[in-house]
Amino acid sequence: MSAQNQQDTGNLGSTSNDFSNNTGSNNIYGSHNKNILSGNNNTWSNNENSFNNSIFNFPAETDDEGLQVLQWLSPLEPQKRHHSVGTDRLDGVGNWVLETEEFRKWRDAEDGSVEHVLFCYGNPGVGKTYVRYEELESKIAPMWLTIGK
């Protein structure tokens, strides 16, 4: 890991791996790696085959061919990085982004008035990786699962 990159992942992350003392009701980053969305609402668990585990905890496929297909699709394993970001993350950091007009517009606009691309930019160490994590797992998805149906 380059020094610069280390700074990028380190500045707003915690050095502790145990958040159990900090756990608020919305904290989905418990050290025990429970269902990441169950603390938020129950929408996901109503959904039969899908959200018992983090989207990054694959594979759910168990048959041989299924495993081969997954392996064939890609050798990348972002779940490793995802897990370390999750445990290093300080709860609440960057949540302000989710309240911005820009974020909502991106999430909600249907009419093509805006591009469906949101770009969060900043210099190394401002916490880009950690903002995204929060959105990915706790904000966007349950919201859309409820509204989007």
Place this chain on the structure above:
Amino acid sequence: MEKEVAVVGLYCDFHGREEQSTTNMFGVMLKQLASRGGIPEHTREAFKKAKKELGGRGLQLQGMVDMLKKTVKSLSRLFICIDALDECTPKHRRDLVQSLREILRVSPGTRVFLTGRPHIDDEIVTCFSKTIRIPLSPTHGDIMSYLEMRLDSDTDPKAMDEELRSEIMKTIPQKISET
């Protein structure tokens, strides 16, 4: 049948630059979708075909993009999140952005979330002219809670006294706001 919402995501990293080809990135999105909702029949078929005809080799980028296009049809929303876009090679980045554009063209329910350093801003805006952009910097509250957490987890708490603590809590946020 109700359509689902799905989130896929990946992290770019300087250290995995070669492995992180655009093809592999799209492959991992498909892998995440398949692990979550089951492997679509068209993907299984493509695998069998590749096994027979290509000796099991992976698909080219266009093959992956086409499979993703098919897969998104069964979703009401797909969120694609890619962290640290500046860390992949310029070529992979260009391919990635162009392929994402292709997905967005056929799938109005797809949302793309990107993070990166400011120097790639031009590239993003060139490709997605109406991109919504948010400049990030930690808020005062973010900084304070981070500092508190770090001070509280000090392995040698005896080395700290109230005076030093309050000086740290004052000086560091001050320095950050000056930059």
